[in-house]
Amino acid sequence: MVRSPCCEKDHTNKGAWTKEEDQRLVAYINAHGEGSWRSLPKSAGLNRCGKSCRLRWINYLRPDLKRGNFTPQEDQLIVSLHSVLGNKWSMIASRLPGRTDNEIKNYWNTHIKRKLVANPAPGPLLNHSTTATAVKNLEEPPPVLPSEYSIQAVESSNSGGGGGGGVSSSTTTSGLSTEEHIPVVQITQPEINLELSIGLPVVPDQKPVAVAVAALPPPPSFSLYTDKIGDGCGGTVRISEEHGLLYPNEHSLSIGRFDFLSSRWR
DNA sequence: AAGAAAATCAACCGCGATTTC
DNA sequence: GGAAATCGCGGTTGATTTTCT
Numbered sequence A: 001m002v003r004s005p006c007c008e009k010d011h012t013n014k015g016a017w018t019k020e021e022d023q024r025l026v027a028y029i030n031a032h033g034e035g036s037w038r039s040l041p042k043s044a045g046l047n048r049c050g051k052s053c054r055l056r057w058i059n060y061l062r063p064d065l066k067r068g069n070f071t072p073q074e075d076q077l078i079v080s081l082h083s084v085l086g087n088k089w090s091m092i093a094s095r096l097p098g099r100t101d102n103e104i105k106n107y108w109n110t111h112i113k114r115k116l117v118a119n120p121a122p123g124p125l126l127n128h129s130t131t132a133t134a135v136k137n138l139e140e141p142p143p144v145l146p147s148e149y150s151i152q153a154v155e156s157s158n159s160g161g162g163g164g165g166g167v168s169s170s171t172t173t174s175g176l177s178t179e180e181h182i183p184v185v186q187i188t189q190p191e192i193n194l195e196l197s198i199g200l201p202v203v204p205d206q207k208p209v210a211v212a213v214a215a216l217p218p219p220p221s222f223s224l225y226t227d228k229i230g231d232g233c234g235g236t237v238r239i240s241e242e243h244g245l246l247y248p249n250e251h252s253l254s255i256g257r258f259d260f261l262s263s264r265w266r
Numbered sequence B: 001a002a003g004a005a006a007a008t009c010a011a012c013c014g015c016g017a018t019t020t021c
Numbered sequence C: 001g002g003a004a005a006t007c008g009c010g011g012t013t014g015a016t017t018t019t020c021t
Helices: A019-032 A040-044 A050-061 A072-085 A089-094 A101-118 A124-139
Strands: A150-153 A184-189 A194-199 A211-215 A224-227 A234-240 A252-259
Touching: A019 A040, A019 A050, A040 A050, A050 A101, A072 A089, A072 A101, A089 A101
Parallel strands: none
Antiparallel strands: A150 A184, A184 A194, A194 A211, A211 A224, A224 A234, A234 A252
């Protein structure tokens, strides 16, 4: 597909925003709301491309932004979230009210990353770094599952209505069996020391629901699970509340959808 | 005090995903 | 169903500020 350039006009302004441009943008959004970034510059009388306006608003002009240094609590939360989510800055930002993905990304690259490099000794940061590496591998696994992974059945911790635990099942190159009697299928890829477990608990009147667990050898460890398996080979991956990364009264956090056939996030 | 080096961060760029026609 | 338009994300750049020598 041939994409049109973001800014067709050669005369759009670039570089730092002036106070007047900021005022125009704020006034326009206050009056008309966010959105329609493509047409906004013209409507607002700005010689900027829509992308630039959106970025300026989101990263700098939004009234709910929290300015100033990151607190130790925010710092720790960023490290924790990054260990699970990797460079999903927008998702990390969604857990830190008033902070933008750009701000967090910059903070990570200039502060936290340096600490991780400077402090390779065992400790919390190293543990998070180790976890992050594994998550990276989870995000970019080999394209074909069976040739790199071994798949075996393990005892289910969630086999209440689904028959006896530990029932094994063979799988094919297409990936995972969706037989409802299989409590858990464990997938391991030895070289990255990562495990995925997928279970199919019985939920009345619903399609099979998968539970996937990505676990690292302790410490630290975390787990992910999926629900609402759609096509029998993937599901929405969520962080459960046990990891301390969720808001009070929040039971899980969706971090994306993982396709077990292609072994890719999607 | 001045120049160099390092650190910071706002903004840009390219691309994939999603929506619209 | 496919092409075009738009949105949003993550990586990178470069101007500015701060620190060091």
